[in-house]
Amino acid sequence: MTRILTIIALLFATPALAHSGRTDSSGGHKCYTNCSDYSLSYGEYHYHGGVGGRSSSSGISDWQFLVSLFWPALFVFIIIKIIIDNNRKAKVLREYREKREKKED
Structure with a gap:
């Protein structure tokens, strides 16, 4: 059983x-890996559940x-x-x- x-x-x-990168105290970070896969520009700052809410890349x-x-x-x-x-x-x-x-x- x-x-x-x-x-x-x-x-x-x-x-x-998950994502490949650490987040800062605001819950965000800049994208430097596979950015186009997440509809982001290289180096674009985005959030992962911190102050900015759920990641814009998750959709x-x-x-x-x-x-x-x-x-x-x-x-x-x-x-x-x-x-x-x-x-x-x-x-x-x-x-x-x-x-x-x-x-x-």
């Missing part, structure tokens, strides 16, 4: 939104970011619930079969 839950958690883990709002975390977590919860319910049903069926076999003997 633990192995199954670990596999599910690894399969549906939400990737971190998503705080609400969209929270929703993107919610759905995978909900999906994993539902899968785990299904597995637990199936294990309970299997246990009840096993106990029923054992009782029936004892009666037949």
Whole structure:
């Protein structure tokens, strides 16, 4: 059971939104690597969740970011619930079969 839950958690883990560079006390920094991939000019100053809010390079709002975390977590919860319910049903069926076999003997 633990192995199954670990596999599910690894399969549906939400990737971190990272960047290559440190931020200053305002939560921002200048872009010097792969700037065009993030729609930034070389050396352009931008923020990563500090005073300036969520990074302009990520292209998503705080609400969209929270929703993107919610759905995978909900999906994993539902899968785990299904597995637990199936294990309970299997246990009840096993106990029923054992009782029936004892009666037949």
